[in-house]
Amino acid sequence: MSKTLFDKVWDSHVIHRIKNGPDVLFIDRHMVHEVTSPVAFLGLKNRNISVLFPEKTFATADHNTPTKNQHLPVKDPLSANQLKALEENSKLHGISYWGLGHEKNGIVHVVGPEYGITQPGATIVCGDSHTSTHGAFGAIAFGIGTSEVEMVLSAQCIMQPKAKRMRITIDGKLSKGVTPKDVALFIISKLTTSGATGYFVEYAGNVFTEMSMEGRMTVCNLSIEMGARGGMIAPDQKTFEYIKDREFTPKGDDWSKAMKYWSTLKSDEDALFDKELVFDGNKIQPMITYGTNPGMGMSISNGIPSAESQDGGIKTYLKSLEYMNYNEGESMLGKKIDFVFLGSCTNGRIEDFRAFTEIVKGKKKAANVTAWLVPGSHKVEKAIREEGLLKILEEAGFELREPGCSACLAMNDDKIPAGKYAVSTSNRNFEGRQGPGSRTLLASPLVAAAAALTGTVTDPRTLY
Amino acid sequence: MAYDKFKILESTAVPLPIENIDTDQIIPARFLKATERVGFGDNLFRDWRYNSNNNPKKDFVLNNPNYVGKILVGGKNFGSGSSREHAAWAIYDYGFRCVVSSFFADIFRNNCLNIGVLPVQVSPRFLEDIFNTIYKNPKTKLNVDLNKQIIKILENGNSESFEINEYKKGNMLNGYDDIDYLMNMKDSIKEFAKKTPL
Ligand code: SF4
Numbered sequence: 017m018s019k020t021l022f023d024k025v026w027d028s029h030v031i032h033r034i035k036n037g038p039d040v041l042f043i044d045r046h047m048v049h050e051v052t053s054p055v056a057f058l059g060l061k062n063r064n065i066s067v068l069f070p071e072k073t074f075a076t077a078d079h080n081t082p083t084k085n086q087h088l089p090v091k092d093p094l095s096a097n098q099l100k101a102l103e104e105n106s107k108l109h110g111i112s113y114w115g116l117g118h119e120k121n122g123i124v125h126v127v128g129p130e131y132g133i134t135q136p137g138a139t140i141v142c143g144d145s146h147t148s149t150h151g152a153f154g155a156i157a158f159g160i161g162t163s164e165v166e167m168v169l170s171a172q173c174i175m176q177p178k179a180k181r182m183r184i185t186i187d188g189k190l191s192k193g194v195t196p197k198d199v200a201l202f203i204i205s206k207l208t209t210s211g212a213t214g215y216f217v218e219y220a221g222n223v224f225t226e227m228s229m230e231g232r233m234t235v236c237n238l239s240i241e242m243g244a245r246g247g248m249i250a251p252d253q254k255t256f257e258y259i260k261d262r263e264f265t266p267k268g269d270d271w272s273k274a275m276k277y278w279s280t281l282k283s284d285e286d287a288l289f290d291k292e293l294v295f296d297g298n299k300i301q302p303m304i305t306y307g308t309n310p311g312m313g314m315s316i317s318n319g320i321p322s323a324e325s326q327d328g329g330i331k332t333y334l335k336s337l338e339y340m341n342y343n344e345g346e347s348m349l350g351k352k353i354d355f356v357f358l359g360s361c362t363n364g365r366i367e368d369f370r371a372f373t374e375i376v377k378g379k380k381k382a383a384n385v386t387a388w389l390v391p392g393s394h395k396v397e398k399a400i401r402e403e404g405l406l407k408i409l410e411e412a413g414f415e416l417r418e419p420g421c422s423a424c425l426a427m428n429d430d431k432i433p434a435g436k437y438a439v440s441t442s443n444r445n446f447e448g449r450q451g452p453g454s455r456t457l458l459a460s461p462l463v464a465a466a467a468a469l470t471g472t473v474t475d476p477r478t479l480y
Numbered sequence: 481m482a483y484d485k486f487k488i489l490e491s492t493a494v495p496l497p498i499e500n501i502d503t504d505q506i507i508p509a510r511f512l513k514a515t516e517r518v519g520f521g522d523n524l525f526r527d528w529r530y531n532s533n534n535n536p537k538k539d540f541v542l543n544n545p546n547y548v549g550k551i552l553v554g555g556k557n558f559g560s561g562s563s564r565e566h567a568a569w570a571i572y573d574y575g576f577r578c579v580v581s582s583f584f585a586d587i588f589r590n591n592c593l594n595i596g597v598l599p600v601q602v603s604p605r606f607l608e609d610i611f612n613t614i615y616k617n618p619k620t621k622l623n624v625d626l627n628k629q630i631i632k633i634l635e636n637g638n639s640e641s642f643e644i645n646e647y648k649k650g651n652m653l654n655g656y657d658d659i660d661y662l663m664n665m666k667d668s669i670k671e672f673a674k675k676t677p678l
């Protein structure tokens with residue numbers, strides 16, 4: 017029988033199928049961080065069980081780490097306590113731990129691919145919803161809750177019903193200034209934040225095949241924002257080149273064997289999807305969000321849609337605009353910006369810093385804008401220096417911080433103050449996500465760079 | 481973690497007719513720093529419940545003594561966003577045992593089922609009916625019968641059936657969790673691991 021890519025990977029990992037219940041799914045790779053793991057480790061302790069396959073779990077500290085002075089002790093006692101718990105739990109159970117200051121430290125979804133933990137055809141989970149990022153390599157990757165983290169630690173399995181299959185196909189040529197982030201925000205604006213709930217999405221079409229691996233990660237990362245369990249893209253030559261010779265990828269004969277398996281990882285020609293959507297890549301413009309969920313996005317030069325044009329509840333929509341202090345019909349261009357955040361597992365990779373630098377090169381940061389440039393990992397940070405981007409950024413008035421999740425969820429000191437506006441390359445513009453009362457506009461690194469230069473929402477295409 | 485068995489729940493309910501309530505609202509990230517599962521109920525809907533001086537906001541429903549109970553009724557697409565199980569813990573810890581909505585986000589639904597909070601998905605019309613009845617009479621009680629899979633508005637007698645998979649239903653009725661199940665199949669898991677290519 018014909019199978020989709022998702023079917024192939026999922027079905028080959030099912031150990032047991034419970035009638036009228038979930039599948040018992042074997043997990044190849046498990047990533048943990050300090051925030052969603054301590055209670056799971058505590059559960060193991062209470063049940064008096066150990067980690068079944070410690071070599072399949074990898075730990076990194078990222079969610080509440082500071083992005084300045086990482087060599088000093090962490091000031092916030094609660095954060096320090098969580099970091100210490102992760103370190104101790106990792107040591108106790110023999111899990112590799114990339115803590116603060118470790119050369120491999122960084123955001124869990126950035127370091128996974130960097131070191132080859134992420135591989136095609138694998139099942140990958142982490143107690144963080146943006147685990148969907150790893151789907152860019154043709155893996156089934158999704159976020160889980162802490163109870164499930166405990167399951168994976170103790171039994172290397174989770175129990176979930178199989179999701180339905182959706183394929184989103186986009187062909188065409190992306191115009192100048194349109195990045196993978198814009199493609200993703202465009203899709204979410206069409207589907208809304210619940211449009212793919214219950215589905216696992218496969219992205220197809222030349223827009224995705226022509227994307228870099230970094231771009232594919234950005235797209236898959238945002239799958240969760242339309243409610244999907246995860247998103248994936250069939251692995252191709254680009255995928256194999258990216259992962260070859262990374263620390264945890266197979267070498268020699270094992271590589272050849274793996275390649276044989278990996279090359280089968282695509283949807284069969286006549287495979288059936290439960291839902292198929294097609295969009296025209298030529299029509300996508302640079303995007304920006306104007307509301308309090310990632311589905312409230314639009315082309316940067318459009319006006320804010322009216323409440324009546326939405327199929328959701330009008331009251332909720334207006335409440336959202338009220339929070340942002342915006343009105344229906346207004347243009348976003350020219351709106352005042354206080355903060356710019358370049359970073360997160362959505363857009364904290366080297367390609368994103370290259371894009372940002374391209375715009376600000378030879379120009380100056382607006383005096384009234386505070387800019388936080390946070391690399392996704394030490395590896396990214398190193399590349400920024402080595403490629404000479406840091407010098408250009410500094411000449412334009414920017415400084416680089418140390419890696420971590422930072423203002424993406426504002427668990428550390430990087431909080432946008434109440435009422436202030438931030439153009440952020442991260443993934444969520446929920447009320448208070450970037451600090452209590454903060455107002456977030458999600459956009460690409462190019463739009464973020466343009467805002468940092470002008471202090472307003474600006475179409476980056478006018479700057480280069 | 482063990483939780484109370486769920487059989488029949490009859491209670492008044494708290495209405496929250498807002499759509500797309502995300503887990504950052506249910507519990508903001510800055511309250512995720514604990515290493516134990518205690519006290520999350522205090523910060524449930526923190527930024528909707530309290531102003532920046534930590535004074536209760538009068539117009540938020542959890543601060544309105546008219547609306548109490550063990551059932552939370554939310555608008556469409558409840559629990560979207562972050563996978564934090566802390567959101568479900570906060571709901572449980574506050575005293576809710578059941579959340580009713582016309583649509584749930586995937587991970588949130590899963591998390592609830594794993595910790596003993598029953599997510600009950602009803603039709604948009606039935607959800608309206610619940611909201612309207614509660615607003616007319618805050619003392620309105622809902623009856624949620626897990627075994628029969630029926631939710632009933634006692635005030636007007638209207639009811640609707642809801643879905644839950646047999647396995648999860650068994651777990652909730654008995655207070656079991658998935659780890660109990662997985663521990664019993666450890667040998668086949670180890671066998672399977674030997675055969676996986678990765
Ligand atoms: S950067 Fe944001 S979305 Fe990504 S792992 Fe960190 S907190 Fe989660």
